[in-house]
Amino acid sequence: xxxPNGSTPTVSSVLVPAGGEVADINQEIRDKYVKDDxxxxxxxxxxxxxxxxxxxxxxxxxxxxxxxxxEGITMDSLREIKHxxxxxxxxxxxxxxxxxxxxxxxHAVLEFLAGDLEGIIKDKSIVYGTGDIKSWMAMSLxxxxxxxxxxxxxxxxxxxxxxxxxSGVLKIADFxxxxxxxxxxxxxxxSQVVTRWYRPPELLFGAKSYGPAIDVYSLxxxxxxLVLRVPWLAASTDMQQLEVIANALGTPTELNWPGVTTLPxxxxxxxxxxxxxxxxxxxxxxxxxxxINGAQLLHGMLRLDPRKRVGAREALESDWFREEPIPTxxxxxxxxxxxxxxxxxxxxxxxxxxxxxxxxxGDLDRGKKVARRLNFGL
Amino acid sequence: xxxxxxYCPVCKSSRYLNPQIRFLIEPTCYHKMCASCVDRLFGNGxxxxxxxxxxxxxxxxxxxxxxxxxxxxxxxxxVRKRVNKIxxxxxxxxxxxxxxxDYLEMVEGTTFDLVNGTKKEVEAAEKRLREYEEANKTVIExxxxxxxxxxxxxxxxxxxxxxxLRATRKAAELETEEDKRELMLSRHAQLEALxxxxxxxxxxxxxxxxxRAEERRRKARLDVETAKGIREGRALVLNSMLAKAGExxxxxxxxxxxxxxKNVSDTSKYFSLLEEYPRVDWIDGFVAxxxxxxxxxxxxxxxxxxxxxxxxxxxxxxxxxxDEEAASKSLPDRTDIMVVDVPS
Numbered sequence: 178x179x180x181p182n183g184s185t186p187t188v189s190s191v192l193v194p195a196g197g198e199v200a201d202i203n204q205e206i207r208d209k210y211v212k213d214d215x216x217x218x219x220x221x222x223x224x225x226x227x228x229x230x231x232x233x234x235x236x237x238x239x240x241x242x243x244x245x246x247x248e249g250i251t252m253d254s255l256r257e258i259k260h261x262x263x264x265x266x267x268x269x270x271x272x273x274x275x276x277x278x279x280x281x282x283x284h285a286v287l288e289f290l291a292g293d294l295e296g297i298i299k300d301k302s303i304v305y306g307t308g309d310i311k312s313w314m315a316m317s318l319x320x321x322x323x324x325x326x327x328x329x330x331x332x333x334x335x336x337x338x339x340x341x342x343x344s345g346v347l348k349i350a351d352f353x354x355x356x357x358x359x360x361x362x363x364x365x366x367x368s369q370v371v372t373r374w375y376r377p378p379e380l381l382f383g384a385k386s387y388g389p390a391i392d393v394y395s396l397x398x399x400x401x402x403l404v405l406r407v408p409w410l411a412a413s414t415d416m417q418q419l420e421v422i423a424n425a426l427g428t429p430t431e432l433n434w435p436g437v438t439t440l441p442x443x444x445x446x447x448x449x450x451x452x453x454x455x456x457x458x459x460x461x462x463x464x465x466x467x468x469i470n471g472a473q474l475l476h477g478m479l480r481l482d483p484r485k486r487v488g489a490r491e492a493l494e495s496d497w498f499r500e501e502p503i504p505t506x507x508x509x510x511x512x513x514x515x516x517x518x519x520x521x522x523x524x525x526x527x528x529x530x531x532x533x534x535x536x537x538x539g540d541l542d543r544g545k546k547v548a549r550r551l552n553f554g555l
Numbered sequence: 556x557x558x559x560x561x562y563c564p565v566c567k568s569s570r571y572l573n574p575q576i577r578f579l580i581e582p583t584c585y586h587k588m589c590a591s592c593v594d595r596l597f598g599n600g601x602x603x604x605x606x607x608x609x610x611x612x613x614x615x616x617x618x619x620x621x622x623x624x625x626x627x628x629x630x631x632x633x634v635r636k637r638v639n640k641i642x643x644x645x646x647x648x649x650x651x652x653x654x655x656x657d658y659l660e661m662v663e664g665t666t667f668d669l670v671n672g673t674k675k676e677v678e679a680a681e682k683r684l685r686e687y688e689e690a691n692k693t694v695i696e697x698x699x700x701x702x703x704x705x706x707x708x709x710x711x712x713x714x715x716x717x718x719x720l721r722a723t724r725k726a727a728e729l730e731t732e733e734d735k736r737e738l739m740l741s742r743h744a745q746l747e748a749l750x751x752x753x754x755x756x757x758x759x760x761x762x763x764x765x766x767r768a769e770e771r772r773r774k775a776r777l778d779v780e781t782a783k784g785i786r787e788g789r790a791l792v793l794n795s796m797l798a799k800a801g802e803x804x805x806x807x808x809x810x811x812x813x814x815x816x817k818n819v820s821d822t823s824k825y826f827s828l829l830e831e832y833p834r835v836d837w838i839d840g841f842v843a844x845x846x847x848x849x850x851x852x853x854x855x856x857x858x859x860x861x862x863x864x865x866x867x868x869x870x871x872x873x874x875x876x877x878d879e880e881a882a883s884k885s886l887p888d889r890t891d892i893m894v895v896d897v898p899s
Contacts, residue, residue, distance in 0.1 A: 384850030436849030483851025
């Protein structure tokens, strides 16, 4: 596997005119991968399935589109590359390399992921239990903790940004909205982030200075969704979203959230039916299948006042993770793995017939090749 | 109960006045009263116990006849029933005899506290009971299921046994009847042969009969054996089912929960964050702003970050500019917390 630091010189090559030594390095990295087929296309990127030459290790290549109309590449891709380069953790998607393609498009090489939690939640043929939810929550909290530990706000936590590998390890992905923590005095953070259903009340009220608590809230909503298997706080406009939150968690007031009335967009979302903030018993009534500790964790993650919310670190200390059933091991988690694995094998077979793979890779790859040779009798 | 001067402490009517009197208790406070008092007081829904100073809320549906003469025994049996429903672990779940004994002692201690303890002890025991129940839900449920499976298996075994006996008996009856018929037939045939002046044929018929009778008996024995085999086989299957119901989750050794995952720590070897830092106007002014605080901005995050950045890069040792390779190699530990490089 290429070392993460291998990417550092490459990125700088984006910024300097191609040519000379830098272009060579870029070429070298580009030649390391072979594109297979297109998996998906978004507004600002095309995703290809690809593999590492020689080893066959599957990867995903995100080809970032250049919009000639605006100032080149989008902010999103810049943010994603910037933050993923820095963050290395088991539960955060791994950026392996960055290179520039023939048509001067930036390509981000990411590890290959099998699917996302949204797919699992929606697929009613998949049955999962408390141990599985616990495992997913543990892994996402660890990933989130690592982001926050390195002063990165993800700002778009939702089930379809929580992906898993073929071996079941959950990875936080899509750092297109991420930014680092703000300095004191910065009141310019946008509140137009996070997908609406997962957007915390302070952002809906238009807060301009906020912190890691926003991601914790989003993950709390994902937690509830994992339990219920339907989106929990679903609304179609921002105002409705506030109302849904107020009805489910309580009406935000000066009493339960000192200072909330000073936020630019403050209003009472459900004036006819004002409710006090929910307490633990209330949460337990809404989620009867959860144990006390589980409800406590959920309650802690969904407090209205961001200052009262638990941090990712605190959440990981919850007794819920210690009680029975213990978190499922990643490899035992449900998910659609069979098909992917088959395809992978298929690729191996195709390659074995002797398509010319460059066999003189770096020292790092050589060991793997010997193993392959032994395995397949090449 | 046959005692004539036993009387209802609520309405004072006694067996002498009303020979049909029945006494009932309610397992909340165990105060005795007669059936007509229960109807009178609790017929219209739950109400308070009429005994002076008690006032517990009782319901008609929960009144029942007393099983034991001594109310203390009655109560203890109830408590034990309840405790055993929760503390339902079994000896084979414990690795050593010692652990099992300790567990039994703990159960007995809890029971004793509930039955005889002071108010404080009862509360503590209740708490222990609740906590155990909460923490061991799956184990309790599993043992309940195991018990059910065992009861089922026991019933199935009994049934199989009875079935087999019945079958054997029936087979024996049939066999006797068959034997009788054959014997009669063969006698007739023998007589006929003899009357026809053929004693050899008669002898042959007799031998034939004996041989067939023996054959039949052997077959009957075989049937019994088969039935037994089937029964034992069934028992075996049931036993294996039981074993499964019991074990299921015991196979894997539990791993200690590590909040941050294996080999990850969040302490810095260079600094630790203080609870508070000297006041600085421009920060204070910022966080004093209500809308900043209410948005969830935390100054500690900023202190943490500043310190982190102050120490970032301290562990990077660049070689004298020529060896780029080596320089990039030392990059991963450029900071003290970003060192966890995850090999996939």
